Every structure is written in structure tokens, then in C-alpha cells.
Amino acid sequence: MKKHYKNEKGIVLPIVVIVFSIMLILGFSLMNTTDSETKINKRDEESKRALQYAEAGYNAYLWHLNDDVNFYSIEPEKLDKDTRKLVNGEAIKFKGGFYKVKVEKPSDTDRYVKITSTGWTKSNLSNKRTIVAKIRKKQFVHQVYVSENDGSNIWWTSGDECHGPYHTNGVLRVQKTPKFYDTVTYSGGIDDQVRTSNKEHVYLAGEPKKVEKLGFPKNNEDLKKWAEKDNMVFNGRTCIYLDGDNVKIRNGNSKEIKSYSISQNIKNCVIYVEGNQKNEYRNFYDKFDLNAANVFVSGTLNGKLTIAAENNIYITAIDPTIWDMPEYFTDKGIEYYGTKFNGKKDGTGTGSEEMSALDSEKNIYTRYALKKNGGDGKDMLGLVANNDVMIMHYGWFKYKNENDLDDESYQYDWVKEHYLFWYRWVKVPKKIDVAPKDIIIDSAIFAVNGGFGFEDYDIGGSKGHIVLWGNITQNKRKEVGTFNSNNGENITGYKKKYAHDPRMFYDYPPHILEPTNVGWEVIEWKEIDAHLH
Known part of the structure; x- marks a missing residue:
């Protein structure tokens, strides 16, 4: 019987073609995939x-x-x-x-x-x-107020106003109904005696928050290097009157008042006073010691300047280069010539809005630096003391009153010491009050190891307000007055109206000190x- 086999020779080629085509397609797909992945990766x-x-x-x-x-x-x-x-x-x-x-x-x-x-x-x-x-x-100057230590019995109370960010490294103490128009922060703790129902009226930008400390420098000696470049380092008691672009300086016991142009003579914009750094005095007039590194300053500034003292700075309401007691006050402290401030950008703020105004769109209280007197609106002052920055209360350089010792500088030698003892402790010199009812201070104030306050704050009657535009940075908060704890009314000294210079968010007094943990x-x-x- 014959066996018949199918002829399969003709079927091999199509199979090969199909397999090859599939492999080719897969190859192209793989290549496309690889190329796509390469492009994606690239x-x-x-x-x-x-x-x-x-x-x-x-x-x-x-x-x-x-x-x-x-x-x-x-x-x-x-x-x-x-x-x-x-x-x-x-x-x-x-x-x-x-x-x-x-x-x-x-x-x-x-x-x-x-x-x-x-x-x-x-x-x-x-x-x-x-x-x-x-x-x-x-930066310290990003706040209107910074302190390392707020003391043990100093409070923010009714009538006090803080128009700008506030910070203390210590314990914040608040009672009654002061007003904080901006953020409030603390690092140590808080003693908040504000009633819950009043909190939204006291803390207008939200309740206080705990944050990291700002590191305080040890001294202001870095500023001396800048002053040396312009030969603006003075030794001993120095009286400074700001007269626009000119700075009038009377140093030591000199009868000469020298004038310097900030723009021409003080290129690095720093004046530094060195000398004795004794901070505690037996009597109110010891601050006039010729050897003490104390600065007395007032006037109107046109330009940028930082004044630093190894000891204290005293803000006066009278030109301190004139040592005879004037018949009336000619100044109100320290002001800027070409810069004014207002809560509203158009300068129309009145009453409480003069220092802060609510921006309803941003939901923040605003403050603005505006031009005046045809100026450029860029005036800026720094006052930096190793110890205290004080509003001067009593005494003047030279008395002309009956029963007062007629001595230009209160400097005594040992021969006069027996008379000095009798004069100081028995005769008791008359205290002349040289502090105005209200005082204006346009400046960034820095008391490195001391504080900002009102000299002899607990003596005399009540004053008006300290109206400050700028910044206060102090190691230890000091008093500016006393008040009745029942109603918050002043008994002696000043109430506080502190407002932040808003330019200090982006511009600063020349070479102003920074936190040690700056970054x-x-x-x-x-x-x-x-x-x-």
C-alpha cells in the first residue's frame, strides 16, 4: 500500500516572513519605546x-x-x-x-x-x-520694639499704644486695655491679664505667639570702625545738635561749636563717642561729667546718620550745644526734616489713624513714610548706646539761677571736694525740669546693655506722650512713668505711643547692629x- 505525504515545502516561507515581520515590528516598537524613554529621560x-x-x-x-x-x-x-x-x-x-x-x-x-x-x-x-x-x-529694626528682658514689674497698660511688630526675648506683661496694632511675639513667657472679652480690642493683629530669641550683641564697638574712617570719633562728653544736613558738635569743655556736613564730611554716616563708661551716678548732674562717654542730642535731621556712645545717650528738648539755660524750649526732641509719617498713604489720617490705619484689602494696620518740606523721605537716624538711651529730665550744663553753683561743667578738683560735699548733700541744688510735656523721637534706638527710659521717671508730675517713629531695641526694658493700677492713668512721666518706621522692613540706619543669630x-x-x- 502506498503512503501519501503532504508537500509542506511551500508553507515554510510564509511562516518565516510572518515571524520576521513580527520581530521587526517588535524591534521597531522597542526602538521607539527606548527612544521615547530616552527623550523623556532627557x-x-x-x-x-x-x-x-x-x-x-x-x-x-x-x-x-x-x-x-x-x-x-x-x-x-x-x-x-x-x-x-x-x-x-x-x-x-x-x-x-x-x-x-x-x-x-x-x-x-x-x-x-x-x-x-x-x-x-x-x-x-x-x-x-x-x-x-x-x-x-x-533684624531688630523689623520690630517697633525689642527687649532682652522686660523687667519684673513693667507693664503695657491702658493708654499705651504699639503701632508695629513687637517682640520680647523675656516675659510679656499686659494688663487693662493697651493697643497692639501689629504682631506680638515673645520668647520667654507671658503674663497676660487682659480679659478674654477685650483681647480682640487689645491684640488687633492676633494674640501673642512664642518664637525664637533674637541674639543681642555685647557692645557697639563695630560702629567705631566706621566713625574712624571720617575722623568722627570724640572723647568724653559730647553735645550734638542736628541742624538739617549739618551736625553741630561741642565736645568736652570746649567753648567752640564745630559744624560738620553729613553729606560732605561724614561719608560713612557714623559718629562715635568714647570715654568713661560709668552708668550709675550719685546725682542727677553727674551725667555732665566731662570724661564720660555720654552724648546729648536733639534737633532735626536731613539725611542718614548713626550716633553711638560707649556710655549713655540723652535725648533733650533743647539744643545741647548751648549750655546757658534757655528761656523756652525750641525743640520737641528729634525729628526728620524731609520725612513724615502717617497711618494712611495719602497722609490724611487723623486722630488714632495718624499712627495706624486699617487696610481692609490686606487686613492689616498700615503705616507710611511720606515726603515733606520738599525732602526725599529718606531721612533715618540710629542712636546706639552701650548702656542707656534716656529722655533727659533734670539739670542743664550751666545754671544761672540764684543759689545754684555757677560752674560750666560740674567738674571739681580735690581741693574743692569739701565744698562739693556740702553743696551736694546739704545745700541740695535745684532740679530744673527740662523735659517737655510731649516729646517726638524719630529714630531707631538701641540700648545694648541698658534700656530706653525717662530719667527720674517716678519724680515730678505726669507728662504727655512719647511719640516715637522708628524702633526701640533694649537689653532691659526701663520705665517711662508710673500709673494708677486701677484706672491706668499716669501719675508721673509719659504714656507710650510707639510706631514702627515702615521703611525699616527694607532700609536701615547706617551700619545698625544686627542680631548675633542673624540670617x-x-x-x-x-x-x-x-x-x-
Whole structure:
């Protein structure tokens, strides 16, 4: 029987073709997948590098801010070519790509430096990444009031007003109904005797919060280096009268009053007084000691200046370069010539709104620095004492009254000591009250190892208000008056109306002291769509 076999030779070729086609398709698919993954990985890598370049732009600008906290205020023409490109927002080459930076400096109401930085690679100009950071450097002058220690029995009470951020490293003590128009922070503790029903009327920007301490420096000696550059270091008692751009100075027992132009003679904007640093005196007139590193200052400032003393600074209501007792007060303390302040940007605030006004859109209380007298609105003063900054209460350099010792400087030698003893402790000299009813102080005040207060605060009758625009930084809070604990009314001394100079969020008195734990705080960090930038 014959066996018949099917001829399968013709079927092999189609099978091979089909298998080859499948393999070819799979190969192409694999190649496409690999190519796609390569492109995706490349884009992802480029995107990561673009973000790194954006961060590099941020760090480049931050480096300049660390070198000069007011870097954003420097005119571009004064910068070198590369730095000018940075501040002008031009593209800057970096490694395998570019970055460009845009910066918005703080304002009276927006308190942070806003840095927007965009990065991209050379190989893909369209794949950009943009970051936005809001930062702020720790500064004492960002608050209207800072203290290391608030003392054991000093309170904020009815009639006191604080128009600006407040901070104490110690214990915050509040009773009755003072008004805090801005944030309140503390590091040590809080003794809050405000009734719950009154809290929203006392803490207008929210209840107090506990935060990190601000580190106090040991002294103000760094300022001396700046004063030395302009030969503006004086030894012993120094009387200073601010007369616009001119500073009148009477040093020691000199009969000569010398005049210096801030813009022409004090380029580094610092005056420093050295000498004896005795802070505790037996009598009210010992502060006039010729060898003491004390400054007496008043007047009107046109420009920027920092005055520092190794001992105390006394703010007077009379020109302290004139030692004869005047018949009337010619000044009200220290004011700016070309800068005024108001709660409203248009300067129309009245009454309580003169120092703070509610911005309903931002839901914050605002304060503004405005121009006056045709000035530029940039006047700024720093008063920095190693010990106390005091409002002067009693005494003057030279008495012309009957029964007073007629001596220009209250300087005595040992031969006169027997008479001095009788004069001081038996005869008792007359205390002439030289403190005005209300006193205006436009300044950043820094009492490094002491405090800000009113000399002999518990003697005499009640005054009016201390109206301060600027900042008070003090190691230990000192008294400015006494009050009735039942009704909060003043018995002696002053009530407080302290308002923050809003420019001090972004501009500072020359070479003002910074916290020892100074650094830039990142308030906000986020990435935004680069195409919207």
C-alpha cells in the first residue's frame, strides 16, 4: 500500500516572513519605546537641571544680600558689569544653561524680599523652571520694639499704644486695655491679664505667639570702625545738635561749636563717642561729667546718620550745644526734616489713624513714610548706646539761677571736694525740669546693655506722650512713668505711643547692629508656571 505525504515545502516561507515581520515590528516598537524613554529621560534631566539653574540664580542674588542687606537699593550704574546683568534681569550663563532673576524689594506694607528666578538649559530653551521665594533677614529694626528682658514689674497698660511688630526675648506683661496694632511675639513667657472679652480690642493683629530669641550683641564697638574712617570719633562728653544736613558738635569743655556736613564730611554716616563708661551716678548732674562717654542730642535731621556712645545717650528738648539755660524750649526732641509719617498713604489720617490705619484689602494696620518740606523721605537716624538711651529730665550744663553753683561743667578738683560735699548733700541744688510735656523721637534706638527710659521717671508730675517713629531695641526694658493700677492713668512721666518706621522692613540706619543669630528666613518657597512669569 502506498503512503501519501503532504508537500509542506511551500508553507515554510510564509511562516518565516510572518515571524520576521513580527520581530521587526517588535524591534521597531522597542526602538521607539527606548527612544521615547530616552527623550523623556532627557527632558526630565533637562527639567531637573533647569530647576537647579533657577536655584543657582536665587543663591547668586542671596550672596549679594548677605554681603549687603540693602543690595536691592544700590543703583545699577554703581555695580560691575556681571552684577548689573543680574539686577537688570538679564540671562546669565551658568554651567550648561542660563538663569535670570527678578527681585521685588520690601515696601511699607509688604515686608519681604521677593526673588523670582527662572532657569533653563542650552539644549532646550523652552523647558524652563521658575521658583519664587519670599525671604527676610532677621533684624531688630523689623520690630517697633525689642527687649532682652522686660523687667519684673513693667507693664503695657491702658493708654499705651504699639503701632508695629513687637517682640520680647523675656516675659510679656499686659494688663487693662493697651493697643497692639501689629504682631506680638515673645520668647520667654507671658503674663497676660487682659480679659478674654477685650483681647480682640487689645491684640488687633492676633494674640501673642512664642518664637525664637533674637541674639543681642555685647557692645557697639563695630560702629567705631566706621566713625574712624571720617575722623568722627570724640572723647568724653559730647553735645550734638542736628541742624538739617549739618551736625553741630561741642565736645568736652570746649567753648567752640564745630559744624560738620553729613553729606560732605561724614561719608560713612557714623559718629562715635568714647570715654568713661560709668552708668550709675550719685546725682542727677553727674551725667555732665566731662570724661564720660555720654552724648546729648536733639534737633532735626536731613539725611542718614548713626550716633553711638560707649556710655549713655540723652535725648533733650533743647539744643545741647548751648549750655546757658534757655528761656523756652525750641525743640520737641528729634525729628526728620524731609520725612513724615502717617497711618494712611495719602497722609490724611487723623486722630488714632495718624499712627495706624486699617487696610481692609490686606487686613492689616498700615503705616507710611511720606515726603515733606520738599525732602526725599529718606531721612533715618540710629542712636546706639552701650548702656542707656534716656529722655533727659533734670539739670542743664550751666545754671544761672540764684543759689545754684555757677560752674560750666560740674567738674571739681580735690581741693574743692569739701565744698562739693556740702553743696551736694546739704545745700541740695535745684532740679530744673527740662523735659517737655510731649516729646517726638524719630529714630531707631538701641540700648545694648541698658534700656530706653525717662530719667527720674517716678519724680515730678505726669507728662504727655512719647511719640516715637522708628524702633526701640533694649537689653532691659526701663520705665517711662508710673500709673494708677486701677484706672491706668499716669501719675508721673509719659504714656507710650510707639510706631514702627515702615521703611525699616527694607532700609536701615547706617551700619545698625544686627542680631548675633542673624540670617535670612525663608517665609515662602514655591514653584510657579514658567510660562506665566
